[in-house]
Amino acid sequence: MEHDLHAEIELPLNLDTVFEFFSKAENLERITPSELKFRILNPTPVPMQVGTLIDYRLQLFGMPFKWSSLISEWDPPHSFTDEQVKGPYALWVHRHSFEPTENGTRIRDHVRYRLPLSPLGDLALPLVKLQLRRIFAHRQQAVQDALMQTKASAG
Numbered sequence: 001m002e003h004d005l006h007a008e009i010e011l012p013l014n015l016d017t018v019f020e021f022f023s024k025a026e027n028l029e030r031i032t033p034s035e036l037k038f039r040i041l042n043p044t045p046v047p048m049q050v051g052t053l054i055d056y057r058l059q060l061f062g063m064p065f066k067w068s069s070l071i072s073e074w075d076p077p078h079s080f081t082d083e084q085v086k087g088p089y090a091l092w093v094h095r096h097s098f099e100p101t102e103n104g105t106r107i108r109d110h111v112r113y114r115l116p117l118s119p120l121g122d123l124a125l126p127l128v129k130l131q132l133r134r135i136f137a138h139r140q141q142a143v144q145d146a147l148m149q150t151k152a153s154a155g
Contacts, residue, residue, distance in 0.1 A: 001115075001118055001122055003112070005136065009140045009143065010106045011148070012104040014105065015077050021147055023076065023080075025044065030142060031139045032058075032142075033135060037058055054068070065088060067088070073095070077098060081095045089116065094110075096108070096109060109139075
């Protein structure tokens with residue numbers, strides 16, 4: 001069974017500034033909760049474009065694993081999509097979109113995912129949803145902190 005996750009935040013920053021932050025794969029380490037021990041395995045900087053493969057190592061519930069993502073869509077400065085090629089999900093498609101607003105930029109995350117070993121794997125759905133909500137809440141706060149710090153030091 002396929003599931004969806006939506007997250008949204010608006011920041012008082014211009015579209016180009018926000019997209020530039022997200023276009024640097026190494027910023028993923030900055031916005032991922034530290035207990036996940038997230039590390040990019042590719043040499044950095046990672047050239048972001050359609051076809052880029054990004055390899056990570058992380059830990060979830062104490063279990064280490066590798067994750068590979070493919071950038072399947074790249075439309076600067078409006079959106080990009082990464083899709084899990086190897087990892088813990090049967091399906092993981094994460095679309096990042098950026099929209100200018102009257103007060104700055106709206107950042108939207110939409111994730112379509114499917115748990116492994118369905119239908120048996122779906123028994124873990126409540127725990128997975130809770131963990132994903134927590135990770136994305138942390139991510140939103142970390143993005144806001146990082147980008148607003150950049151704005152303050154530039155201003």
